[in-house]
Amino acid sequence: MCIKTLDNTCPLCDAIDSLASQSMGEQRRAACERLNELGWPTRKNDAFRYCNLKPLSETSWHPAPSASPDAATLDALNIAGTGARLVFVNGRFDETASSTLPDQARLLAPMLNEMELDRVADFTNDPFAQLATALVEDGVVIEVPDGQELSEPIHIVHLSSGNDDPIASTLRIVIRLGRNAKACVLETWAGDGPTLVTPMTEVELGEGAHCDHARLVEHGDDVWHMGAIASKQAADSTFESVVLTVGGKTIRTLAHSSLDGEGAHAAVRGFGIGDDQRHMDSRLHVAHMAPNCTSREIFKHLLPDHSTAAFTARIYVNEGAHGTDAVQTSRNLLMSNTAKAWSRPELEIYADDVKCTHGATTGEIDPGGLFYLRARGVPEATARALLAWAFAAEVINEVPVADLRTHLARRILAQLPGAETLDEGVVSL
Amino acid sequence: MSLLEIKNLHASVDGIEILKGINLTIEPGQVHSIMGPNGSGKSTLARVISGEETYDVTEGSVLLGGKDLLDMDPEERAREGIFLAFQYPVEIPGVSTKYFLRTAVNSIRAHRGLDELDAYGFLKLVKEKAAWVELDPALLDRPVNEGFSGGEKKRAEIFQMAMLEPTMCILDETDSGLDIDALRIVADGVNQQRSPDRGFLVITHYQRLLEYIVPDVVHVLLDGRIVRSGGKEIALELEDKGYGWLEEEVAAGA
């Protein structure tokens, strides 16, 4: 078995083999086998119709070596108010750079054989989810018992750091909240160099539980970020998740959300700003399995240069899931002649008493708004930047921690064409 | 024969009793008013008379001109002469008001053994009645109640009442959300429709409306029962003192 590479050797498969001899033997081998069966996807695979994976499939990926975090990068990610910080480098925990583990959090590494992974969603057909299982070495398991609450957010930072070889790594985050438990979990993904990361976050919420979640993607331009988020919710629970992309080469987010108990609520949001050749690909599946659940999906992309964005989302309403209230929105702002956007907002409905709406808009900055601002004396470049920022702000405002919002705002403004004409006050807009 | 005769009417929703034995008789030509605090069962009474299926009638009877209403579907009751002016008229997207009303008018006419109104006769009637309530005829080309302001909705209800010529008109808080001018217009529309063979049941929270539609009898509804009936002076007393004293009095009497 071997993930096909140019020179027909596969350092990655060797690594998986060696990992399998230490832990999760059967599971790793099965995942690796499935991965080889699937192969790296091509555009013929409907799930990757808009995603050019040719360079990825032509790369000979190596397992990521042990490394220490880059101090400057870490400093830049030192965001106040984000709580306990747990730092991982190339999929492995770095104790020196991390805070003390909060009570409710444990490292996955020593528990690999006991923890039941991949039980939240069926990702059998996704090669990157398979890779995430085959390569997993460590991660964070956050378990909050009934009625308890995390006293502060947990901020998980993953850095990739290699030499010249293209490296692949992954990290597993498992969040399990008991009845009426509460948690806020933040992830930041950063690092440069030719890298393939397959983030995998699994969320299980008990009755009435509440989980805020944010994933921030800050990679360099060579990074393939092929992530997934799986969630499963009992009655009256709430999952608020937001994926924010300000870096990376190709950022794929696969999100499966299953609303299993009556009255559950899920919000999956995303914002991404394009840069150069960046491609952002979001593939969402929200399943309303029980009555009276609500879901909100909103993804927005600002697309300058040659950047592209694809949004494929399906709301599935099961038979008997009456009272479903689901909204799906995709908005793209094309800021250059070479940017492209694709949207596929889909509804599949098997119940009659439901309220499902979806909307998709793609276009340039609203000329009416632009004119209005200019008529009030705002210079055109400023007006454009301001409108683009306002477009982003709707999602940014949903980010759970204030300092994280500010951090993110700065990141976006650094990339937004014309943002230099805006004053600092816009951050708190 | 009495126009409307309600005897010992009990009704509940989801097992919770809301009407606990209503007795009420309305003679032709009379205007009765029902007042009461929120949650006393006023709107329930209106909806039970007009036949909404959410409510289970557990006991009692409702007769219209001697005919048992409780056995009838809502549309049969309407054809027999019950008209309910809704507190919150529902919107029906895509269906023009004119078309909707013509279907209604002709269903009721057919029931009464009258010929269908042709387009000309219908429009003539529309024009005449719309003027009564100063309803902008342009509204009639819009979908039923869609995009109507609060006042327009209420006026449209009174206009529909005029079009359908019912024998027993029930106004469910028609005054709510109306400014004084709109209130006067609505009241004028109702007063023009008063006739010796038509009865009115005016449900309201405030005495204000009764200055314009002067009732023959005022009933006070508290917790699913009529606790007091009398002349217009009751309404004024309630205006002055609120419902609290009555509640206390009823509690003391019980």
Next chain:
Amino acid sequence: METDPNTMLDQWAEDSEYKWGFVTDIESETVPPGLNEDVIRLISARKSEPEWLLEWRLDAFAKWQEMTEPPWAHWPDHDWRPIDYQAISYFSAPKSDDDRPKSLDEVDPKLLETYEKLGIPLEERAALAGVAVDAVFDSVSVATTFRDKLAEAGVIFCSFSEAVQEHPELVRKYLGKVVPRTDNFFAALNAAVFTDGSFVYIPKGVRCPMELSTYFRINQMNTGQFERTLIIAEEGSYVSYLEGCTAPQRDENQLHAAVVELIAMEDAEIKYSTIQNWYPGDENGVGGIYNFVTKRGLCQGDRSHISWTQVETGSAMTWKYPSCVLKGDDSVGEFYSVALTNNHQQADTGTKMVHVGKRTRSNVVSKGISAGKGHNTYRGLVKILPGAAEARNYTQCDSMLMGSACGAHTFPVIEVENPTAQVEHEASTTKIGEDQIFYCNQRGISSEDAVSMIVNGFCREVLAELPMEFAVEARALLALSLEDSVG
């Protein structure tokens, strides 16, 4: 134009059985079932076709043999019966074919009787409504009226076979230009075996003096229908074309795989309206037509305009995506659709709007109604190519569900490659509210009438696009198709 709603009310009272399920007893000449090159040669020979057309058919057939039937979505509750292409008879013509009638007097009286039953007496209808009817009975045209009047205006409106004989240069120039013969599995099959259809040519600057109408009927047991329609509107011309279908009741599924091609030159406008009421199968899902149609229009010239309007109430299963390629600058494509599925019916329909030219505009309004165990799917593509500066698309996709066993699905694809384009897609799902029904009841209207009224209101924007007499028929059909589906 608004139709008198009372006409609709009158027809609501009709019985619930498939109203037009009768069989006309006309002797037909039918080729035995089966498909091979010989059958195609036979069809071509019967129709005295030129060599190039036979070659064209044979080539399509060769390609078709290499293609696979699309494993398309079919939803639960439908007992998919595979189509046995060798069990279909590919040619069937009324016997009087050799001696084609020149006027209505010469038409087989039995055939006219059939039209009587349909409630559309040809002569009356033609005279009253000024509609020329090119009636396709099974596969061969047998009656054409108002030829002279149209000829005066220079309009060619005839059966496809006739066009092949009399206007071969036009047919050869445009056939397969919009829907290539190998476009898809069913289009290729049609290209190989199509027997007849309609041909329309509107010369430069001519506004077609009447609405053109064709009534299709499937009549022979096990006879696939493979019509081919080609409409060419030259510069500055206008035509409105109506296509309506009713089919007799059968127990076996029959295949209908038509191809329609429209070409609009500079400033030309084509309006194509369809009522599709093929036999849907019974309430248990037995029988019914499989309706797999390829319809596409090419807005070739600047400022050209193609508009598709359809009301789909029939067929056991419908796959149909009337599309527009907006090539000319400032050209406009429109798609207005009502699809109603009841019992075990499934409709998978939608449109593709491909924006090539500058400032091209498209408007899509789709209304899907699902009742019983019916499934309704909107599948659509809006593609803005890089050159389509300032292109605009607005798509509205509404579903109404009646009952808890049906399904409504919306699968739009939106691809934008030009920043100055604006694309908007909106969708909503509703049910008929109990409060709405009660409100109608309280005004003396029965629940069944209330449902029909609300459904018609829901479809209003689409029905308004239909020519008047079609709109009346459409409203009646919607009401008829929904009978007994109100709980």
